[in-house]
Amino acid sequence: MSRRSKENPEGLKMFDSHCHLTDAQFGADLAMVLKRAHSAGVRYMMTASQSVPDSRQVVALSRHREGVYCAVGVHPHDSDQFRSWDVQALKDMCIESKVKAIGEIGLDFFRGISSRGNQETAFHAQVELARMLAMPMIIHIRDAASRARSIVDEHGYYAGVLHCFSADKKLAEWAAEKGLFVSFSGNITYGEERLEDIVRAIPRDLLMVETDAPFLAPAPSRGQRNEPAMIRLTVEKLAQLVGITPVEAADLTRENALRCFRI
Template sequence: MTATGLRWSRPTPRSRRAVRCRSLRARRSRQNPDGLNLFDSHCHLTDIQFAGDLKAVLRRAFVAGVREMLVASQNVPDSQEAIRLCRNQEGMYCSIGVHPHEADRFRSYDVTTLKELCIEPSIKAIGEIGLDFFRGISARSNQEVAFEVQVELARAMELPMILHVRDAAHRARALLDEHGYHAGVMHCFSGDAKMADWAVERGYYISFAGNLTYDGRLAEVARRIPHERLMVETDAPYLAPEPERGERNEPALIVNTVRHLAGVLDLTPRETAELTRDNARRCFRTSD
């Protein structure tokens, strides 16, 4: 991934607080003393929060050591935008799919569109897909329909899935076992040890985001996961890690999560960056 080369609109005016925050991030991300080579396995760079300064965000990521990233999608138009963003950009990949929050608007023809999009070489996964019973933004029945159809799409396209599961572990496990297709990653993992063990037994990767840095319960889960199944992500612009918690997240801040995970695993930051990068490459088959 290059630090420049994309053209974006001029940043819109921001509050002084936001500007100070951005400056702080820029100063911190200029340094990469550990020589890290990072893979942000899940970010939403098509989000409107990046509309004004995406080029600067990408530059900061590059300086911080992020060399690869996967841009995840939430609906069909978002999938199309992710493809446009990642097309012909070294180190930038994307996934396509319909998020459970979008399930009420999911239609059968969306699957046809997604299938047609799969010819794009930058597409490395179907997602993010799954079940979210926490917020109840979409009806559970509609979530299940959208989820099951997209699991079968992933199988047909021989692509891994990026799975979003929140307050729906039992039902998600049942549906995935029923379909018998187990390839992909549990993104932004927030489940318990039982869910983690189930996922690892079936060959899924487990990806941790910035909430790992402030949720001690997740550290205990991370310690029980085989190193060859661990990945990291930002889920930007959401879930910024400490000490940036509450601010807009961005790929450069994955360094904070990697360093925290290194402490949890008793590894060096470089070792942690390398193992999570290599795992992401295997999961998404980016080095074939």
């Protein structure tokens, strides 16, 4: 039976499939952030990591928190610090029961914080790690769709999700063809018609939602700190775009995320 509250009158049960609970922006009030999430109807959260040290932190954070799961991996922005022996460190963490994915990993050629060569090296190594462990990947792609697609195709491993999708229809079609889940964040509330059309085109059994908190707060809170409780606004927008009720959207995206992460 779903739990109803003032913050969640319909009794929605949601899965925030991507957030960063170890981010410094949550350092002072994480307990309250998690309490608000629960009151809002967030039953599951996937907290992703940025680096090997952060991976250790997300493992520790999730270990004793009900409904909080984690992914370990090196973000493309941190790829300049990636070393070959990091693969073993990440592999060792995957014995933890709350570790459900390798991520977030991928390519980001928009900011260029790490070199393209180092990003590709880290991405190759971590896709192969996920394949070897038969674990889903949480993939970050920004201004690098063609190259990221080529790397994934090279390994021939397609378990996981394209997180915070903002790319073009071609990448969305490739993901759907390969059976990769596609996750949307608060970016679908910003009124971008191109992205709204992509949401409608994704097969329903591959749709997921996320906050990417503390980033990308949905409208009307854009520019403020995001947190998992705000996933409701994205669920409501997705429901509107797809033509279903918020309860149906919450159930659909929750069950898809549970399948994706094998929970």
